[in-house]
Amino acid sequence: RKEVEQDPGPFNVPEGATVAFNCTYSNSASQSFFWYRQDCRKEPKLLMSVYSSGNEDGRFTAQLNRASQYISLLIRDSKLSDSATYLCVVNRGGNAGKSTFGDGTTLTVKP
Amino acid sequence: GAVVSQHPSWVICKSGTSVKIECRSLDFQATTMFWYRQFPKQSLMLMATSNEGSKATYEQGVEKDKFLINHASLTLSTLTVTSAHPEDSSFYICSARPTGAGGTEAFFGQGTRLTVV
Numbered sequence: 075r076k077e078v079e080q081d082p083g084p085f086n087v088p089e090g091a092t093v094a095f096n097c098t099y100s101n102s103a104s105q106s107f108f109w110y111r112q113d114c115r116k117e118p119k120l121l122m123s124v125y126s127s128g129n130e131d132g133r134f135t136a137q138l139n140r141a142s143q144y145i146s147l148l149i150r151d152s153k154l155s156d157s158a159t160y161l162c163v164v165n166r167g168g169n170a171g172k173s174t175f176g177d178g179t180t181l182t183v184k185p
Numbered sequence: 186g187a188v189v190s191q192h193p194s195w196v197i198c199k200s201g202t203s204v205k206i207e208c209r210s211l212d213f214q215a216t217t218m219f220w221y222r223q224f225p226k227q228s229l230m231l232m233a234t235s236n237e238g239s240k241a242t243y244e245q246g247v248e249k250d251k252f253l254i255n256h257a258s259l260t261l262s263t264l265t266v267t268s269a270h271p272e273d274s275s276f277y278i279c280s281a282r283p284t285g286a287g288g289t290e291a292f293f294g295q296g297t298r299l300t301v302v
Contacts, residue, residue: 116295
């Protein structure tokens with residue numbers, strides 16, 4: 075079993091749709107969690123951190139359930155520019171904590 | 186936000202030659218940097234953890250003699266792909282996390298697209 079597992083996708087949605095991505099992690103000692111966005115042939119860029127209390131940034135909402143070891147990302151009112159691969163990232167913490175990436179979920183928003 | 190600069194952005198080399206990739210943290214110090222490799226339509230796979238002033242820690246299955254890592258200062262780590270072959274063609278990305286900021290995001294370099302012909 076992979077340490078971080080994501081919805082396989084791909085997701086093809088119309089503009090304006092709401093889409094949700096799920097992610098589970100197996101290491102209960104994981105300490106910090108992130109969603110990154112990666113555009114084709116580019117480096118990953120941080121989209122948002124994920125907290126147990128949930129956090130929202132505009133159209134994006136992230137949730138963490140430590141008991142279920144589950145992370146989610148909700149995108150409302152999808153835009154064409156949201157088309158990208160979304161990576162769930164789990165960090166074991168500590169100064170040199172390694173990040174483990176999920177395989178990513180590809181989203182294509184169509185007009 | 187913090188900036189990590191990776192150079193070169195792309196390189197084409199002949200089979201059997203060596204290629205050096207640099208990763209610099211421009212506005213913070215990083216005791217530890219990470220090197221990843223990404224094949225098409227696959228996720229980033231950690232190759233090794235680069236530690237300033239000491240030997241790198243390699244992930245299982247990554248040949249340390251083929252992928253030489255040097256972390257000579259708190260702002261620079263280099264990855265040298267020795268005797269490159271076509272199967273080494275990939276997207277190599279480094280990341281760094283500011284020293285003392287264990288739980289925060291990692292900042293990524295722009296990546297280096299290596300093509301071995």
